[in-house]
Amino acid sequence: MSQMTPNDEYDIYGGPGPDGGPDEGETYAGDPAVSEDGSYLTPDAPRHAAPEPEPEEQVMPVPRDKRFGRLRSGSSGRPRGRLAKRGKSSGTAMPVERETPIVGRYLRQGQMLVYDSELDDVDYTDSEDLPEVRDYLPVRFRRYGRSGLGGGLLYALFVISVSVILACFAWMCAVDVLALNKDLVSSPVTILPYEPTGDMPTTVTTKNADGEEVEVEIKVDIDQAAEALKNAGIIEYKWLFKLFAQFSHANIKMDPGTYDLDTSLDYRALVTKMQFGSGAQEITKITFPEGFSLEQIFTLLEQQYIAKKEDLYEACANYEYDLDFLADLPYGDPERLEGYLFPDTYEFYQSEGASNAIRRFLRNFNNRFTDEMRDKAAARGLTIREVLTMASLIEKEAGATPGEREKIASVIYNRISAGMPLGLDSTINYIKGTSTFDLTQDDLKIDSPYNTYLYTGLPPGPICNPGLDSIKAVLDPDSTGYYYWYSVDGVTYFFATNEEQLAFAHDHPV
Numbered sequence: 373m374s375q376m377t378p379n380d381e382y383d384i385y386g387g388p389g390p391d392g393g394p395d396e397g398e399t400y401a402g403d404p405a406v407s408e409d410g411s412y413l414t415p416d417a418p419r420h421a422a423p424e425p426e427p428e429e430q431v432m433p434v435p436r437d438k439r440f441g442r443l444r445s446g447s448s449g450r451p452r453g454r455l456a457k458r459g460k461s462s463g464t465a466m467p468v469e470r471e472t473p474i475v476g477r478y479l480r481q482g483q484m485l486v487y488d489s490e491l492d493d494v495d496y497t498d499s500e501d502l503p504e505v506r507d508y509l510p511v512r513f514r515r516y517g518r519s520g521l522g523g524g525l526l527y528a529l530f531v532i533s534v535s536v537i538l539a540c541f542a543w544m545c546a547v548d549v550l551a552l553n554k555d556l557v558s559s560p561v562t563i564l565p566y567e568p569t570g571d572m573p574t575t576v577t578t579k580n581a582d583g584e585e586v587e588v589e590i591k592v593d594i595d596q597a598a599e600a601l602k603n604a605g606i607i608e609y610k611w612l613f614k615l616f617a618q619f620s621h622a623n624i625k626m627d628p629g630t631y632d633l634d635t636s637l638d639y640r641a642l643v644t645k646m647q648f649g650s651g652a653q654e655i656t657k658i659t660f661p662e663g664f665s666l667e668q669i670f671t672l673l674e675q676q677y678i679a680k681k682e683d684l685y686e687a688c689a690n691y692e693y694d695l696d697f698l699a700d701l702p703y704g705d706p707e708r709l710e711g712y713l714f715p716d717t718y719e720f721y722q723s724e725g726a727s728n729a730i731r732r733f734l735r736n737f738n739n740r741f742t743d744e745m746r747d748k749a750a751a752r753g754l755t756i757r758e759v760l761t762m763a764s765l766i767e768k769e770a771g772a773t774p775g776e777r778e779k780i781a782s783v784i785y786n787r788i789s790a791g792m793p794l795g796l797d798s799t800i801n802y803i804k805g806t807s808t809f810d811l812t813q814d815d816l817k818i819d820s821p822y823n824t825y826l827y828t829g830l831p832p833g834p835i836c837n838p839g840l841d842s843i844k845a846v847l848d849p850d851s852t853g854y855y856y857w858y859s860v861d862g863v864t865y866f867f868a869t870n871e872e873q874l875a876f877a878h879d880h881p882v
Contacts, residue, residue: 548608549616551638558634559604560654563597563646565628565723566590578621588624597626597646606633606642613639628723630654630677648721648728659717662839663767666710667805669837673729676720683726691727693734697741697756711760711834712737740840748847761830762846763838768798770842771862777842779866781849783857792855794824802835 547553568574568590575587594617598610607613616639617623627648637645645652656676660669670684689706701708709730714737720729741756749759762784770777787794797809803820816823822831854866856873860880867873 545612548612549639551636554635556635557605558632559606560630561600561604561606561633562630563592563600563626563628566593576624578624590623592623592626592628594623606635630722648724653721655719656722657717657719660715662715663836664715665836666707669713677722678720678724679726679729684730687726687730693731695734695738707833711764711837713837714740715837715839745847757833758830759843759846760834760838763842764834764836765796765798766842766845767836767838769796771859771864773863776864777845778848778850779852779854780857781845782852783854785849786855788829791828793828796824799824799831799835
């Protein structure tokens, strides 16, 4: 019977006697587990030193790197093979030493601890092929992880606890993403445009419907959107919404603006609702008076968070609008749409965008300037732009007196027919960007095609956006012999000659 060491990599061959010690009647000199008197030694008991051999017969230690085979004891307990020969030649038994004691185990004469890997190439049928015995026994112990029933229960409790925690976390995330069992909360949420700074990207690469990679402009700031939704009580976890937005490309799908949202919307529905024209976007109503210039209109649009002024000018200059009355207008000049933004009350979405906002004005003008008006303009030999230019002059010069606009229109027609400069202060104010009528002689000498004191005929384009009454006055003017007018306290008086105008002005100083 073989006894095994705690380490499975080692084998001990041979076995104890019936009483757990050596075979009956057998003791061996030099056995480290048997004392000189034949008693067994425990690992902690002191050992009697073996008699030192004669110098010429001393057995030198076998180097560590030598390989040793599996040795067995015979029925008499004596070693076989080279061990037997070596024992005979030396006249002494080979000492069996070990660096670490084997607790509770006994090694008999002829027993060894060896690596199984050392036995692969040994021919055990040939005693001459058996390797030499080594003078020490490398012993290692394997720790058995036997934790018992308590350890198993502790491990099961740990697994169950982790599973419960993960399940609760997954449920909380699902409740927020899918809008499950939420208390109904409704609130307006404002999403701001994306404003890159430093090296931040302005576009993102994505695939279109054909599977081609395209560069798409980033519209909104996802961090700000998640913060706004969290503050409004629409979502619970900002990090989770930003993670969803990253995978759904929400930063290029969502549009800036103010939206009416509630907690019944899941993440996907929130992204869909926060898009232009979705129906959840709040509407801002703005009224633009007659006579507002592009600068004034764009300033008001920017103040109401509809679009940025610089974007509005860019859209005026270079955006292509599919309207026939703009076909002859050259691109590149933002002033080309002056006069075409029809003054009215409009409803805009928050952060609607420059081109969409301008399109609202242009479509309204296209509807208001009827086919009948177009025919009347053609009958007078006027283009739509010339009609708007003349109407803008009337809009800036006229007051609130009924019938006044038609008389001013007649003066403009009369002066143009006579080849006279129009001499209107409103055109000087347009050049200067002011609205005062307290002009100096130097102002009247400004070299500009809009200076109607220096140049005859109409200026190059409208100086404001006229209303419908001024446009109708151009198309249906009064027939008069007036060439001059003079306004006092909001009332305009008309004259045929300059002398009449100067005499009236002398009697009615402003």
